[in-house]
Every structure is written in structure tokens, then in C-alpha cells.
Amino acid sequence: MAPLRPMIVVVLLVTSSLAIGLMGTAAATSSDASSSTALPEDGSDYGVNESRFQLLWSEDTDQENLSSADFTENASSPAVFSQRLSRSTDYLFDEPVEDVERWNSGDFGDYAAGDEDTSVHPEAAALEDGRFIKDAHATIFTVNPSTVLQSGNESTTYIAPEGEVLAISDYRVEVPDDGKSGSVREEWSLEETALESVALQVDGQTIDSNTSHRSTLEYSDLSGAPTLTVEAEISAQLRQEERTCDEYNQSTDSCEGSWETAINHPSEQLTVTDSLETAVNRVDTADGNQTAFETDDNRTGAVVHPGTVWSDIDIDDETRVRGNWRFYSAGADGWHTMVSRTESGATRENSTVRPAQLYAVAMQAEPDVSGGATDTVEPALEIEAAWGSEHEGPSLDAEIDVTPVDQYVNTTSVALQSESLPAGSFDSVTVHGIVRGQSQSVSLENEGTVHETNLDLTVLEANSSGAIVEAAVTETATGEPVTTGRVEVGNQSASVNASGMARLHLEERPSLLVDGTYVAADWWDAETMYAAAEDRAKIPPKYPKFAQLVQLALVTLLWFLPVSLAVYGFDYLSDGTFLGLTDNNDR
Secondary structure, eight states: OOOHHHHHHHHHHTHHHHHHHHHSOOOSOOTTOOOOTTSOTTOSOTTOOHHHHGGGOTTSOOOOOOOHHHHTTSOOSHHHHHHHHHHHSOOOBSSOOTHHHHHHHHHGGGOOOOOTTOEEEETTOOOBOOSSEEEEEEEEEEEEEEEEEEETTEEEEEEEEEEEEEEEEEEEEOOOOOEEETTEEEEEEEEEEEEEEEEEEETTEEEEEEOOSEEEEEEOSOOSSOEEEEEEEEEEEEEEEEEEESSEETTTTEESSOEEEEEEOOEEEEEEEEEEEEEEOOOTTOEEEEEEETTOTTOEEEEEEOSSOEEEEESSSSOEEEOSEEEEEEEOTTOSEEEEEETTEEEEEEOSOOOEEEEEEEOSSSOEEESSOOSSSOOSOEEEEEEEEEEEOOOOOTTOOOOOOSEEEEEEEEEEEESSSOGGGGSEEEEEESSTTOEEEEEOEEEEEEBOEEEEEEEEEEETTEEEEEEEEEETTTOOBOOSSEEEETTEEEEOOTTSEEEEEESSOOSSEEEEEEEOOOGGGOSSOBOOEEEEEEOOOOOOOHHHHHHHHHHHHHHHHHHHHHHHHHHHHTTTTTTSOSOGGGO
């Protein structure tokens, strides 16, 4: 397969062409259509244009190394462009696409059941046999809408609370051969047979049913992790005519008397099922709140709890938070070949009944912000924090040319902040699930305000072995002590107490200044929200004590007084010629 990274470069070179290809409608099928059986032979239909159709079958063989010219100069139409793109790599959608459902709803009508002698089924169908009813099956074609989330070695089928299950059912009836044994003759024929019902059960409770070999079964108001079961009840009644000769001549193999006739009507009922374990992608439990900041009137914070696995959170028309997930479509397993079974054997052919399935894979470790940011413009929205459970990325089949992340956080909550978006942008946000059509507007009520704080540092003691610093944290507006958070000075940290105080012991004496920071608890996770604060304190000069000053004065006086007297006496004896301290005229 072609490597993914080089292909990304090509995509970037021809973004405008791809956009046209995905949005336009192409009527004609390209002449260089892929020969891979991954693509249904009947081509695009059912409202899915040729450009989109090419992107729905990621399990096709990606083996062509196409140049950028093949995508720009040599692509005769948007459909050809998409076809070549799909043959070179597998395409990721940013959101669940409706084309998968359109295709499935239309292609479902291509299934044609067999007659009473023939059972038609996909290769992967689970077949069951009774005495007369043979090769019976009920097979789920798809659930509309649905998305299979792939994580680690597991896959989970997410469905909408309301949707439909498309299922096919078929069987054949094997009538025993007529028999002849001595004086007994048997003749068999089929009197009647019917697909009595096809029912959809949710956790054992029937919620919809019909009697069609192609059944569209609807459900609504589901939640949790229901098991969807399609159950088909099949009946058959045969006619057995048994004639017995009362005077049978064994040697001539003939009846020399009369035949006594008995008519029997043996019947059979057989129930076949197919089940799918699911999880409901409900976004109606999403909630959140928004927060103001005393330190900056232009700053707004918000916390959103989507309540389920989500793809996007729309803040406004241009700004959104993208989840971990990107989406690709591939053909459902087991439907590439359709089998027709009779009593004499089975024939196989490439299936024209090909359900597609949408898949979600984690392509980034955490959510990010999309919209508004450029190389020179800061993003209008920032993600302060995202939290949830950690998971390993999926191991995909070799045919899928997609490289997910090795590990990711399945984010259940996200904290946001903006200094440029209007505060009203956060009054209501829209959460989108990973199943198409699952969107919910969420009103974010004002949870409160992040209060401005003041930090006051005092150096109580400083010497060669270190220093002791006392910190006091108060609310700026009220002067009340702040009792949560911690104060950091250098590499030391201490929590504030119930009086808003903290004392830190520094292991080294600062040179002249002490810088400290009040670190508040994260506003999105705090009962009372505070902003950070900083302060700088000077180390006070080290003045000598009074006793030390007196001692210094006495030592100085006792040392200098004898010297002063000696110098003065010498000057006096020299009549002032030495230092001029003595006036000779005074004598």
C-alpha cells in the first residue's frame, strides 16, 4: 500500500480540487474504475455521487503511487480525482457522514430472496437446518445510523437512541423424495411455507416486526448498552401421501388387493436469529458551566461535560473543539460474496448487496481547537485541560491505510478559556456525538467568578544557612483570607492554612530579593475559584545590635586614645613642628 505521509502532501497540494470533488455531483462512472472487489460492481447510486462513493470503501487495495500531476493535470473530473485518491490512500472524514446511510438504505433494496427451493445469503451468514427447513438465516444488514469505535483490540458499535435495523432473511424447504418400499408407497409435496415474522428485540423485548425478507425494523428511546436481536420465524407444512397394499405380491412387486391411503401433514417451525451488541450514543445528558474572571473582563472560561463519546463541540460558527476521532468508511465484513444454496449445492458470485460501515479511530492524543488560528493570529479559544480515561490506539487491518495514535485520552470533560470571544459565545454550545445526527445544544449557566487575590511576602529571617519567608494570601476585593491553594518560593512550596498563611523555609539565603507565587487550585475543579498572584520582598539589612555598637565604640576609643595622646605629646615637644598641632606663640 502507498504510505500515508507522502499522500498527505499530495492532498495539501490539491485541496481545492478535493473540495469540489466531494461537493459536486458526477454522473458518469470513470473509465479506470478499480478492479478490486472491495468496490461494489454496480457503482454509485442512491443519492451518493461518484466522488463520495469512491471514498466509502477503505478496504480496497491501495497500491498505486500517484504523482501530484495525476491528481491535478490528469484528473478529468472530480470523480476521477476522488477515485485516484481512494486508490492511493484511505480518506478520513472530520465528522460522521450521511453518505453511508444513504448508500445502505438504497443498496438494501438490491437483495432478492430465493424461492422455496433456494436460500440466498451473504457468505458470513449463520445458517441453521431443521428437518425440512434448510439453510435458514436472519442476518443484520446494518443499523442506521451507527459508528463502530475502534480502540485497542476491541470494537464498539455505537447507535443513535432512535434508528432502524435493516435485516434480510431467507431459507429453502427440502421436500423428501418419493419413496417405494415393498407394499408401501410415499409421495411428498410442499403444501405451504411462510416467513411468519421478522421481529426486532431489544434485550428480549419485541419492539417492531414485519414479514418481509427485507425488513426495516425501527426502534426509539434506547439508552445504555442494549443487545439488538433480529428473530425470524419460519414455517413449512408438507403433504405426505402414504399408500399401503393389503395384498402385496413380493415376487411380482405388485398389489393384488386394494390400496389403503393415509394422508399426513407434517409441519415444522424454525426460529433463526442474529444479534448485535451496541452502545447508545446519547448527547442529551451533556451539561457544563461558564466562569468570569475578576482579573480580566474580556476573559471567559467554560467547562463542558459531553456525557458520551463526542466528535465536536461548536462554540460559534467558526470556532469548535475537535475530539480525538476521525472517521472512515469500509465495506462490512462477509458481504463481498452472495451465495445461493439449493439441495444440489451452492453457487457464489460477487455480491451487489454491499453494506458500508462508518468507523471512528483516535487520530490525536487529546482534543484540539479548530478555526480562526493562523501562523500570525493566536487561536480564539484555548483548552485549559481535558480529562478522561487513557486507552491504547486500535490495531487496524492491513487493508486500512490509516495510522491512528498509539495512546489517547477518551475525554469526558474539557475546560476552555478565551480572551477574545464574546462572553455570550459560551451561553450555549453544541455537542456532537460520534453517531451522525446526534447533536445537542447545551446551555452553560454562570457558575461564578474567579476572584482576584493578593500575595504579601515577608522575610522573617535570613542568614547564611537560608531564610524563613511568611506569606499571606487574601482576596483583593474583600481582604478575606484565601484558604486554598499553595505558595511557591524558589523550589519550596507550602499550602496556605485556614488563616490564609504559609511559612516557607528556604535552604539557601537569597541574594537580595525573594519572589513568590500564589498557585490557586484549578478554577474548573475548585469549589471557590481564585486567580494566581505574585509578590516580591526585600531581605532587610542586617543592622548590629545596640550592645555591639557600644562595644565597638569602647574598643575604638581605647585603641585610638593612647595613639592620639602620643601624637599630640610628640607634636608638643617638637614645638608644633611635627604636625602643627601646637602654637609656639602661646608659650
